[in-house]
Amino acid sequence: MKRSIAAFFIVLFLMEPALWARLGSEKTMYVGGTVNSIKEGSEGTSSAKDEKNFVFKYEGGQFSIPYDRVNDLEYGQKAGRRLGLAIAITWMALFSKKRKHFLTVGFKDDNDKQQAAVFELGKNIVRVTLASLEARTGKKIEFEDEEARKSGRGN
Amino acid sequence: MKKCISSLAVCFFVLGIPAWAGLGSHKAMYVGGTVSELKENTEGTVSTTDDHAFAFDHKGGKLAIPYQRVNSLEYGQKAGRRVGLGIAVSPLFLFSKKRRHYMTIGYLDDNQKQQAAVFELGKDVISPVLSSLESKTGKKVEYQDDESRKTATGK
Numbered sequence: 141m142k143r144s145i146a147a148f149f150i151v152l153f154l155m156e157p158a159l160w161a162r163l164g165s166e167k168t169m170y171v172g173g174t175v176n177s178i179k180e181g182s183e184g185t186s187s188a189k190d191e192k193n194f195v196f197k198y199e200g201g202q203f204s205i206p207y208d209r210v211n212d213l214e215y216g217q218k219a220g221r222r223l224g225l226a227i228a229i230t231w232m233a234l235f236s237k238k239r240k241h242f243l244t245v246g247f248k249d250d251n252d253k254q255q256a257a258v259f260e261l262g263k264n265i266v267r268v269t270l271a272s273l274e275a276r277t278g279k280k281i282e283f284e285d286e287e288a289r290k291s292g293r294g295n
Numbered sequence: 296m297k298k299c300i301s302s303l304a305v306c307f308f309v310l311g312i313p314a315w316a317g318l319g320s321h322k323a324m325y326v327g328g329t330v331s332e333l334k335e336n337t338e339g340t341v342s343t344t345d346d347h348a349f350a351f352d353h354k355g356g357k358l359a360i361p362y363q364r365v366n367s368l369e370y371g372q373k374a375g376r377r378v379g380l381g382i383a384v385s386p387l388f389l390f391s392k393k394r395r396h397y398m399t400i401g402y403l404d405d406n407q408k409q410q411a412a413v414f415e416l417g418k419d420v421i422s423p424v425l426s427s428l429e430s431k432t433g434k435k436v437e438y439q440d441d442e443s444r445k446t447a448t449g450k
Contacts, residue, residue: 189331191408267371268327268335268413271399275329275411290371290440 163240165264168196170203171242173257178203186259188272194245196259205247205257210277212246212256215270216284217291239291241266245273266291317395320419325351325358326397328412333358341420343427349400351414360402360412365432367401370425370447371439396421396446400428421447 163169168186170178184198193204218240241261249255261269270281283289318324323341325333339353348359373395380388396416404410416424425436425447438444 188329191331265327267397267399271369271401271411271413272327272329275401275409278409286440 162238163260163262165262167262168265169260170196170198171258171260173244174255175203175257177201178257186261186265186269188269188276191276194273194276196257203257205245207273207276207278209247209249210245210273210279211248211254212244212282213270213273213277213279214244214246214282214284215266216242216244216288218242219287239263241291243269243273317393318415318417320417322417323351323420323424324415325353326413326415328399329410330358330412332356333412341414341416341424343424343431346431349428349431351412358412360400362428362431362433364402364404365400365428365434366403366409367399368425368428368432368434368436369399369401369439370397370421370436370443371399372396372443372446374442394418394446398424422449 163183166185168184170180170182170184172180178196178198179200182198182200184196186194186196188194190204192208193206194210196203196205220238241263243259243261243266245257245259247255247257273279274281318338321340322338325335325337325339327335333351333353334355337353337355339351342350342352345359348361349365351358351360374392396418397413398416398421399411399413401409401411428434429436436447438447444450
């Protein structure tokens with residue numbers, strides 16, 4: 141009995157990063173917007189390394205937004221306590237906050253119609269993505285609030 | 296069973312060391328940005344001793360950014376509780392904060408295209424690098440918030 145309890149807690153511990161990380165720290169997810177070609181919730185990777193396009197690669201393909209068509213960049217975040225982890229594993233998880241990072245890219249499509257794409261960014265790529273997009277597009281990021289600015293510039 | 300638990304605890308402790316050690320205090324890392332010749336997460340050292348250019352020396356070579364081409368300097372940090380170590384090793388870790396320091400340099404390349412490079416700085420090089428860059432580029436560092444300013448300048 142003791143062994144199985146111990147094993148249960150070890151499994152929980154090993155699962156823990158996955159539980160609190162959700163989206164991989166280097167990953168990107170298309171949350172939604174006006175882009176019909178991508179399914180909401182599609183996970184992949186994003187890159188601003190290309191000199192002409194911001195590229196989002198996902199399982200079903202690739203979506204590119206030319207920098208010169210981007211007319212709006214917004215960044216915001218959603219923060220909440222790790223209640224689930226606190227209940228399931230330890231109350232100490234209440235000391236930390238779970239943050240989700242959202243980037244909205246506004247752009248004109250090939251028909252000059254305004255489009256918007258909302259991406260969730262993994263925590264390790266927020267700062268780099270925002271800095272690169274500002275440099276490539278020449279547009280300034282609009283931060284949702286002071287905390288978002290702190291997180292976006294500091295993350 | 297006791298042996299099993301104690302060896303598990305030792306494993307957590309050993310695994311925890313890299314987590315709290317982070318980047319060497321005199322080191323720097325290119326985290327990402329628009330510099331195509333550099334791979335993300337390349338570790339090296341930064342220097343402002345040259346009269347003409349900021350240098351990032353790494354295993355594969357050297358990135359030089361002429362001071363006169365720098366048009367923006369930003370500094371931010373990411374602070375977080377050591378939750379993983381707090382859970383795995385000791386709740387005492389929750390009293391300490393792990394800090395990462397990020398500097399973003401915006402500059403024009405040889406083709407007059409805007410570029411951005413995000414570096415993580417070791418804690419011992421933050422202040423000298425930022426103050427040297429301010430004086431050599433003539434640009435003011437934009438701090439993410441007052442806490443960052445305090446960390447970097449002590450004021």
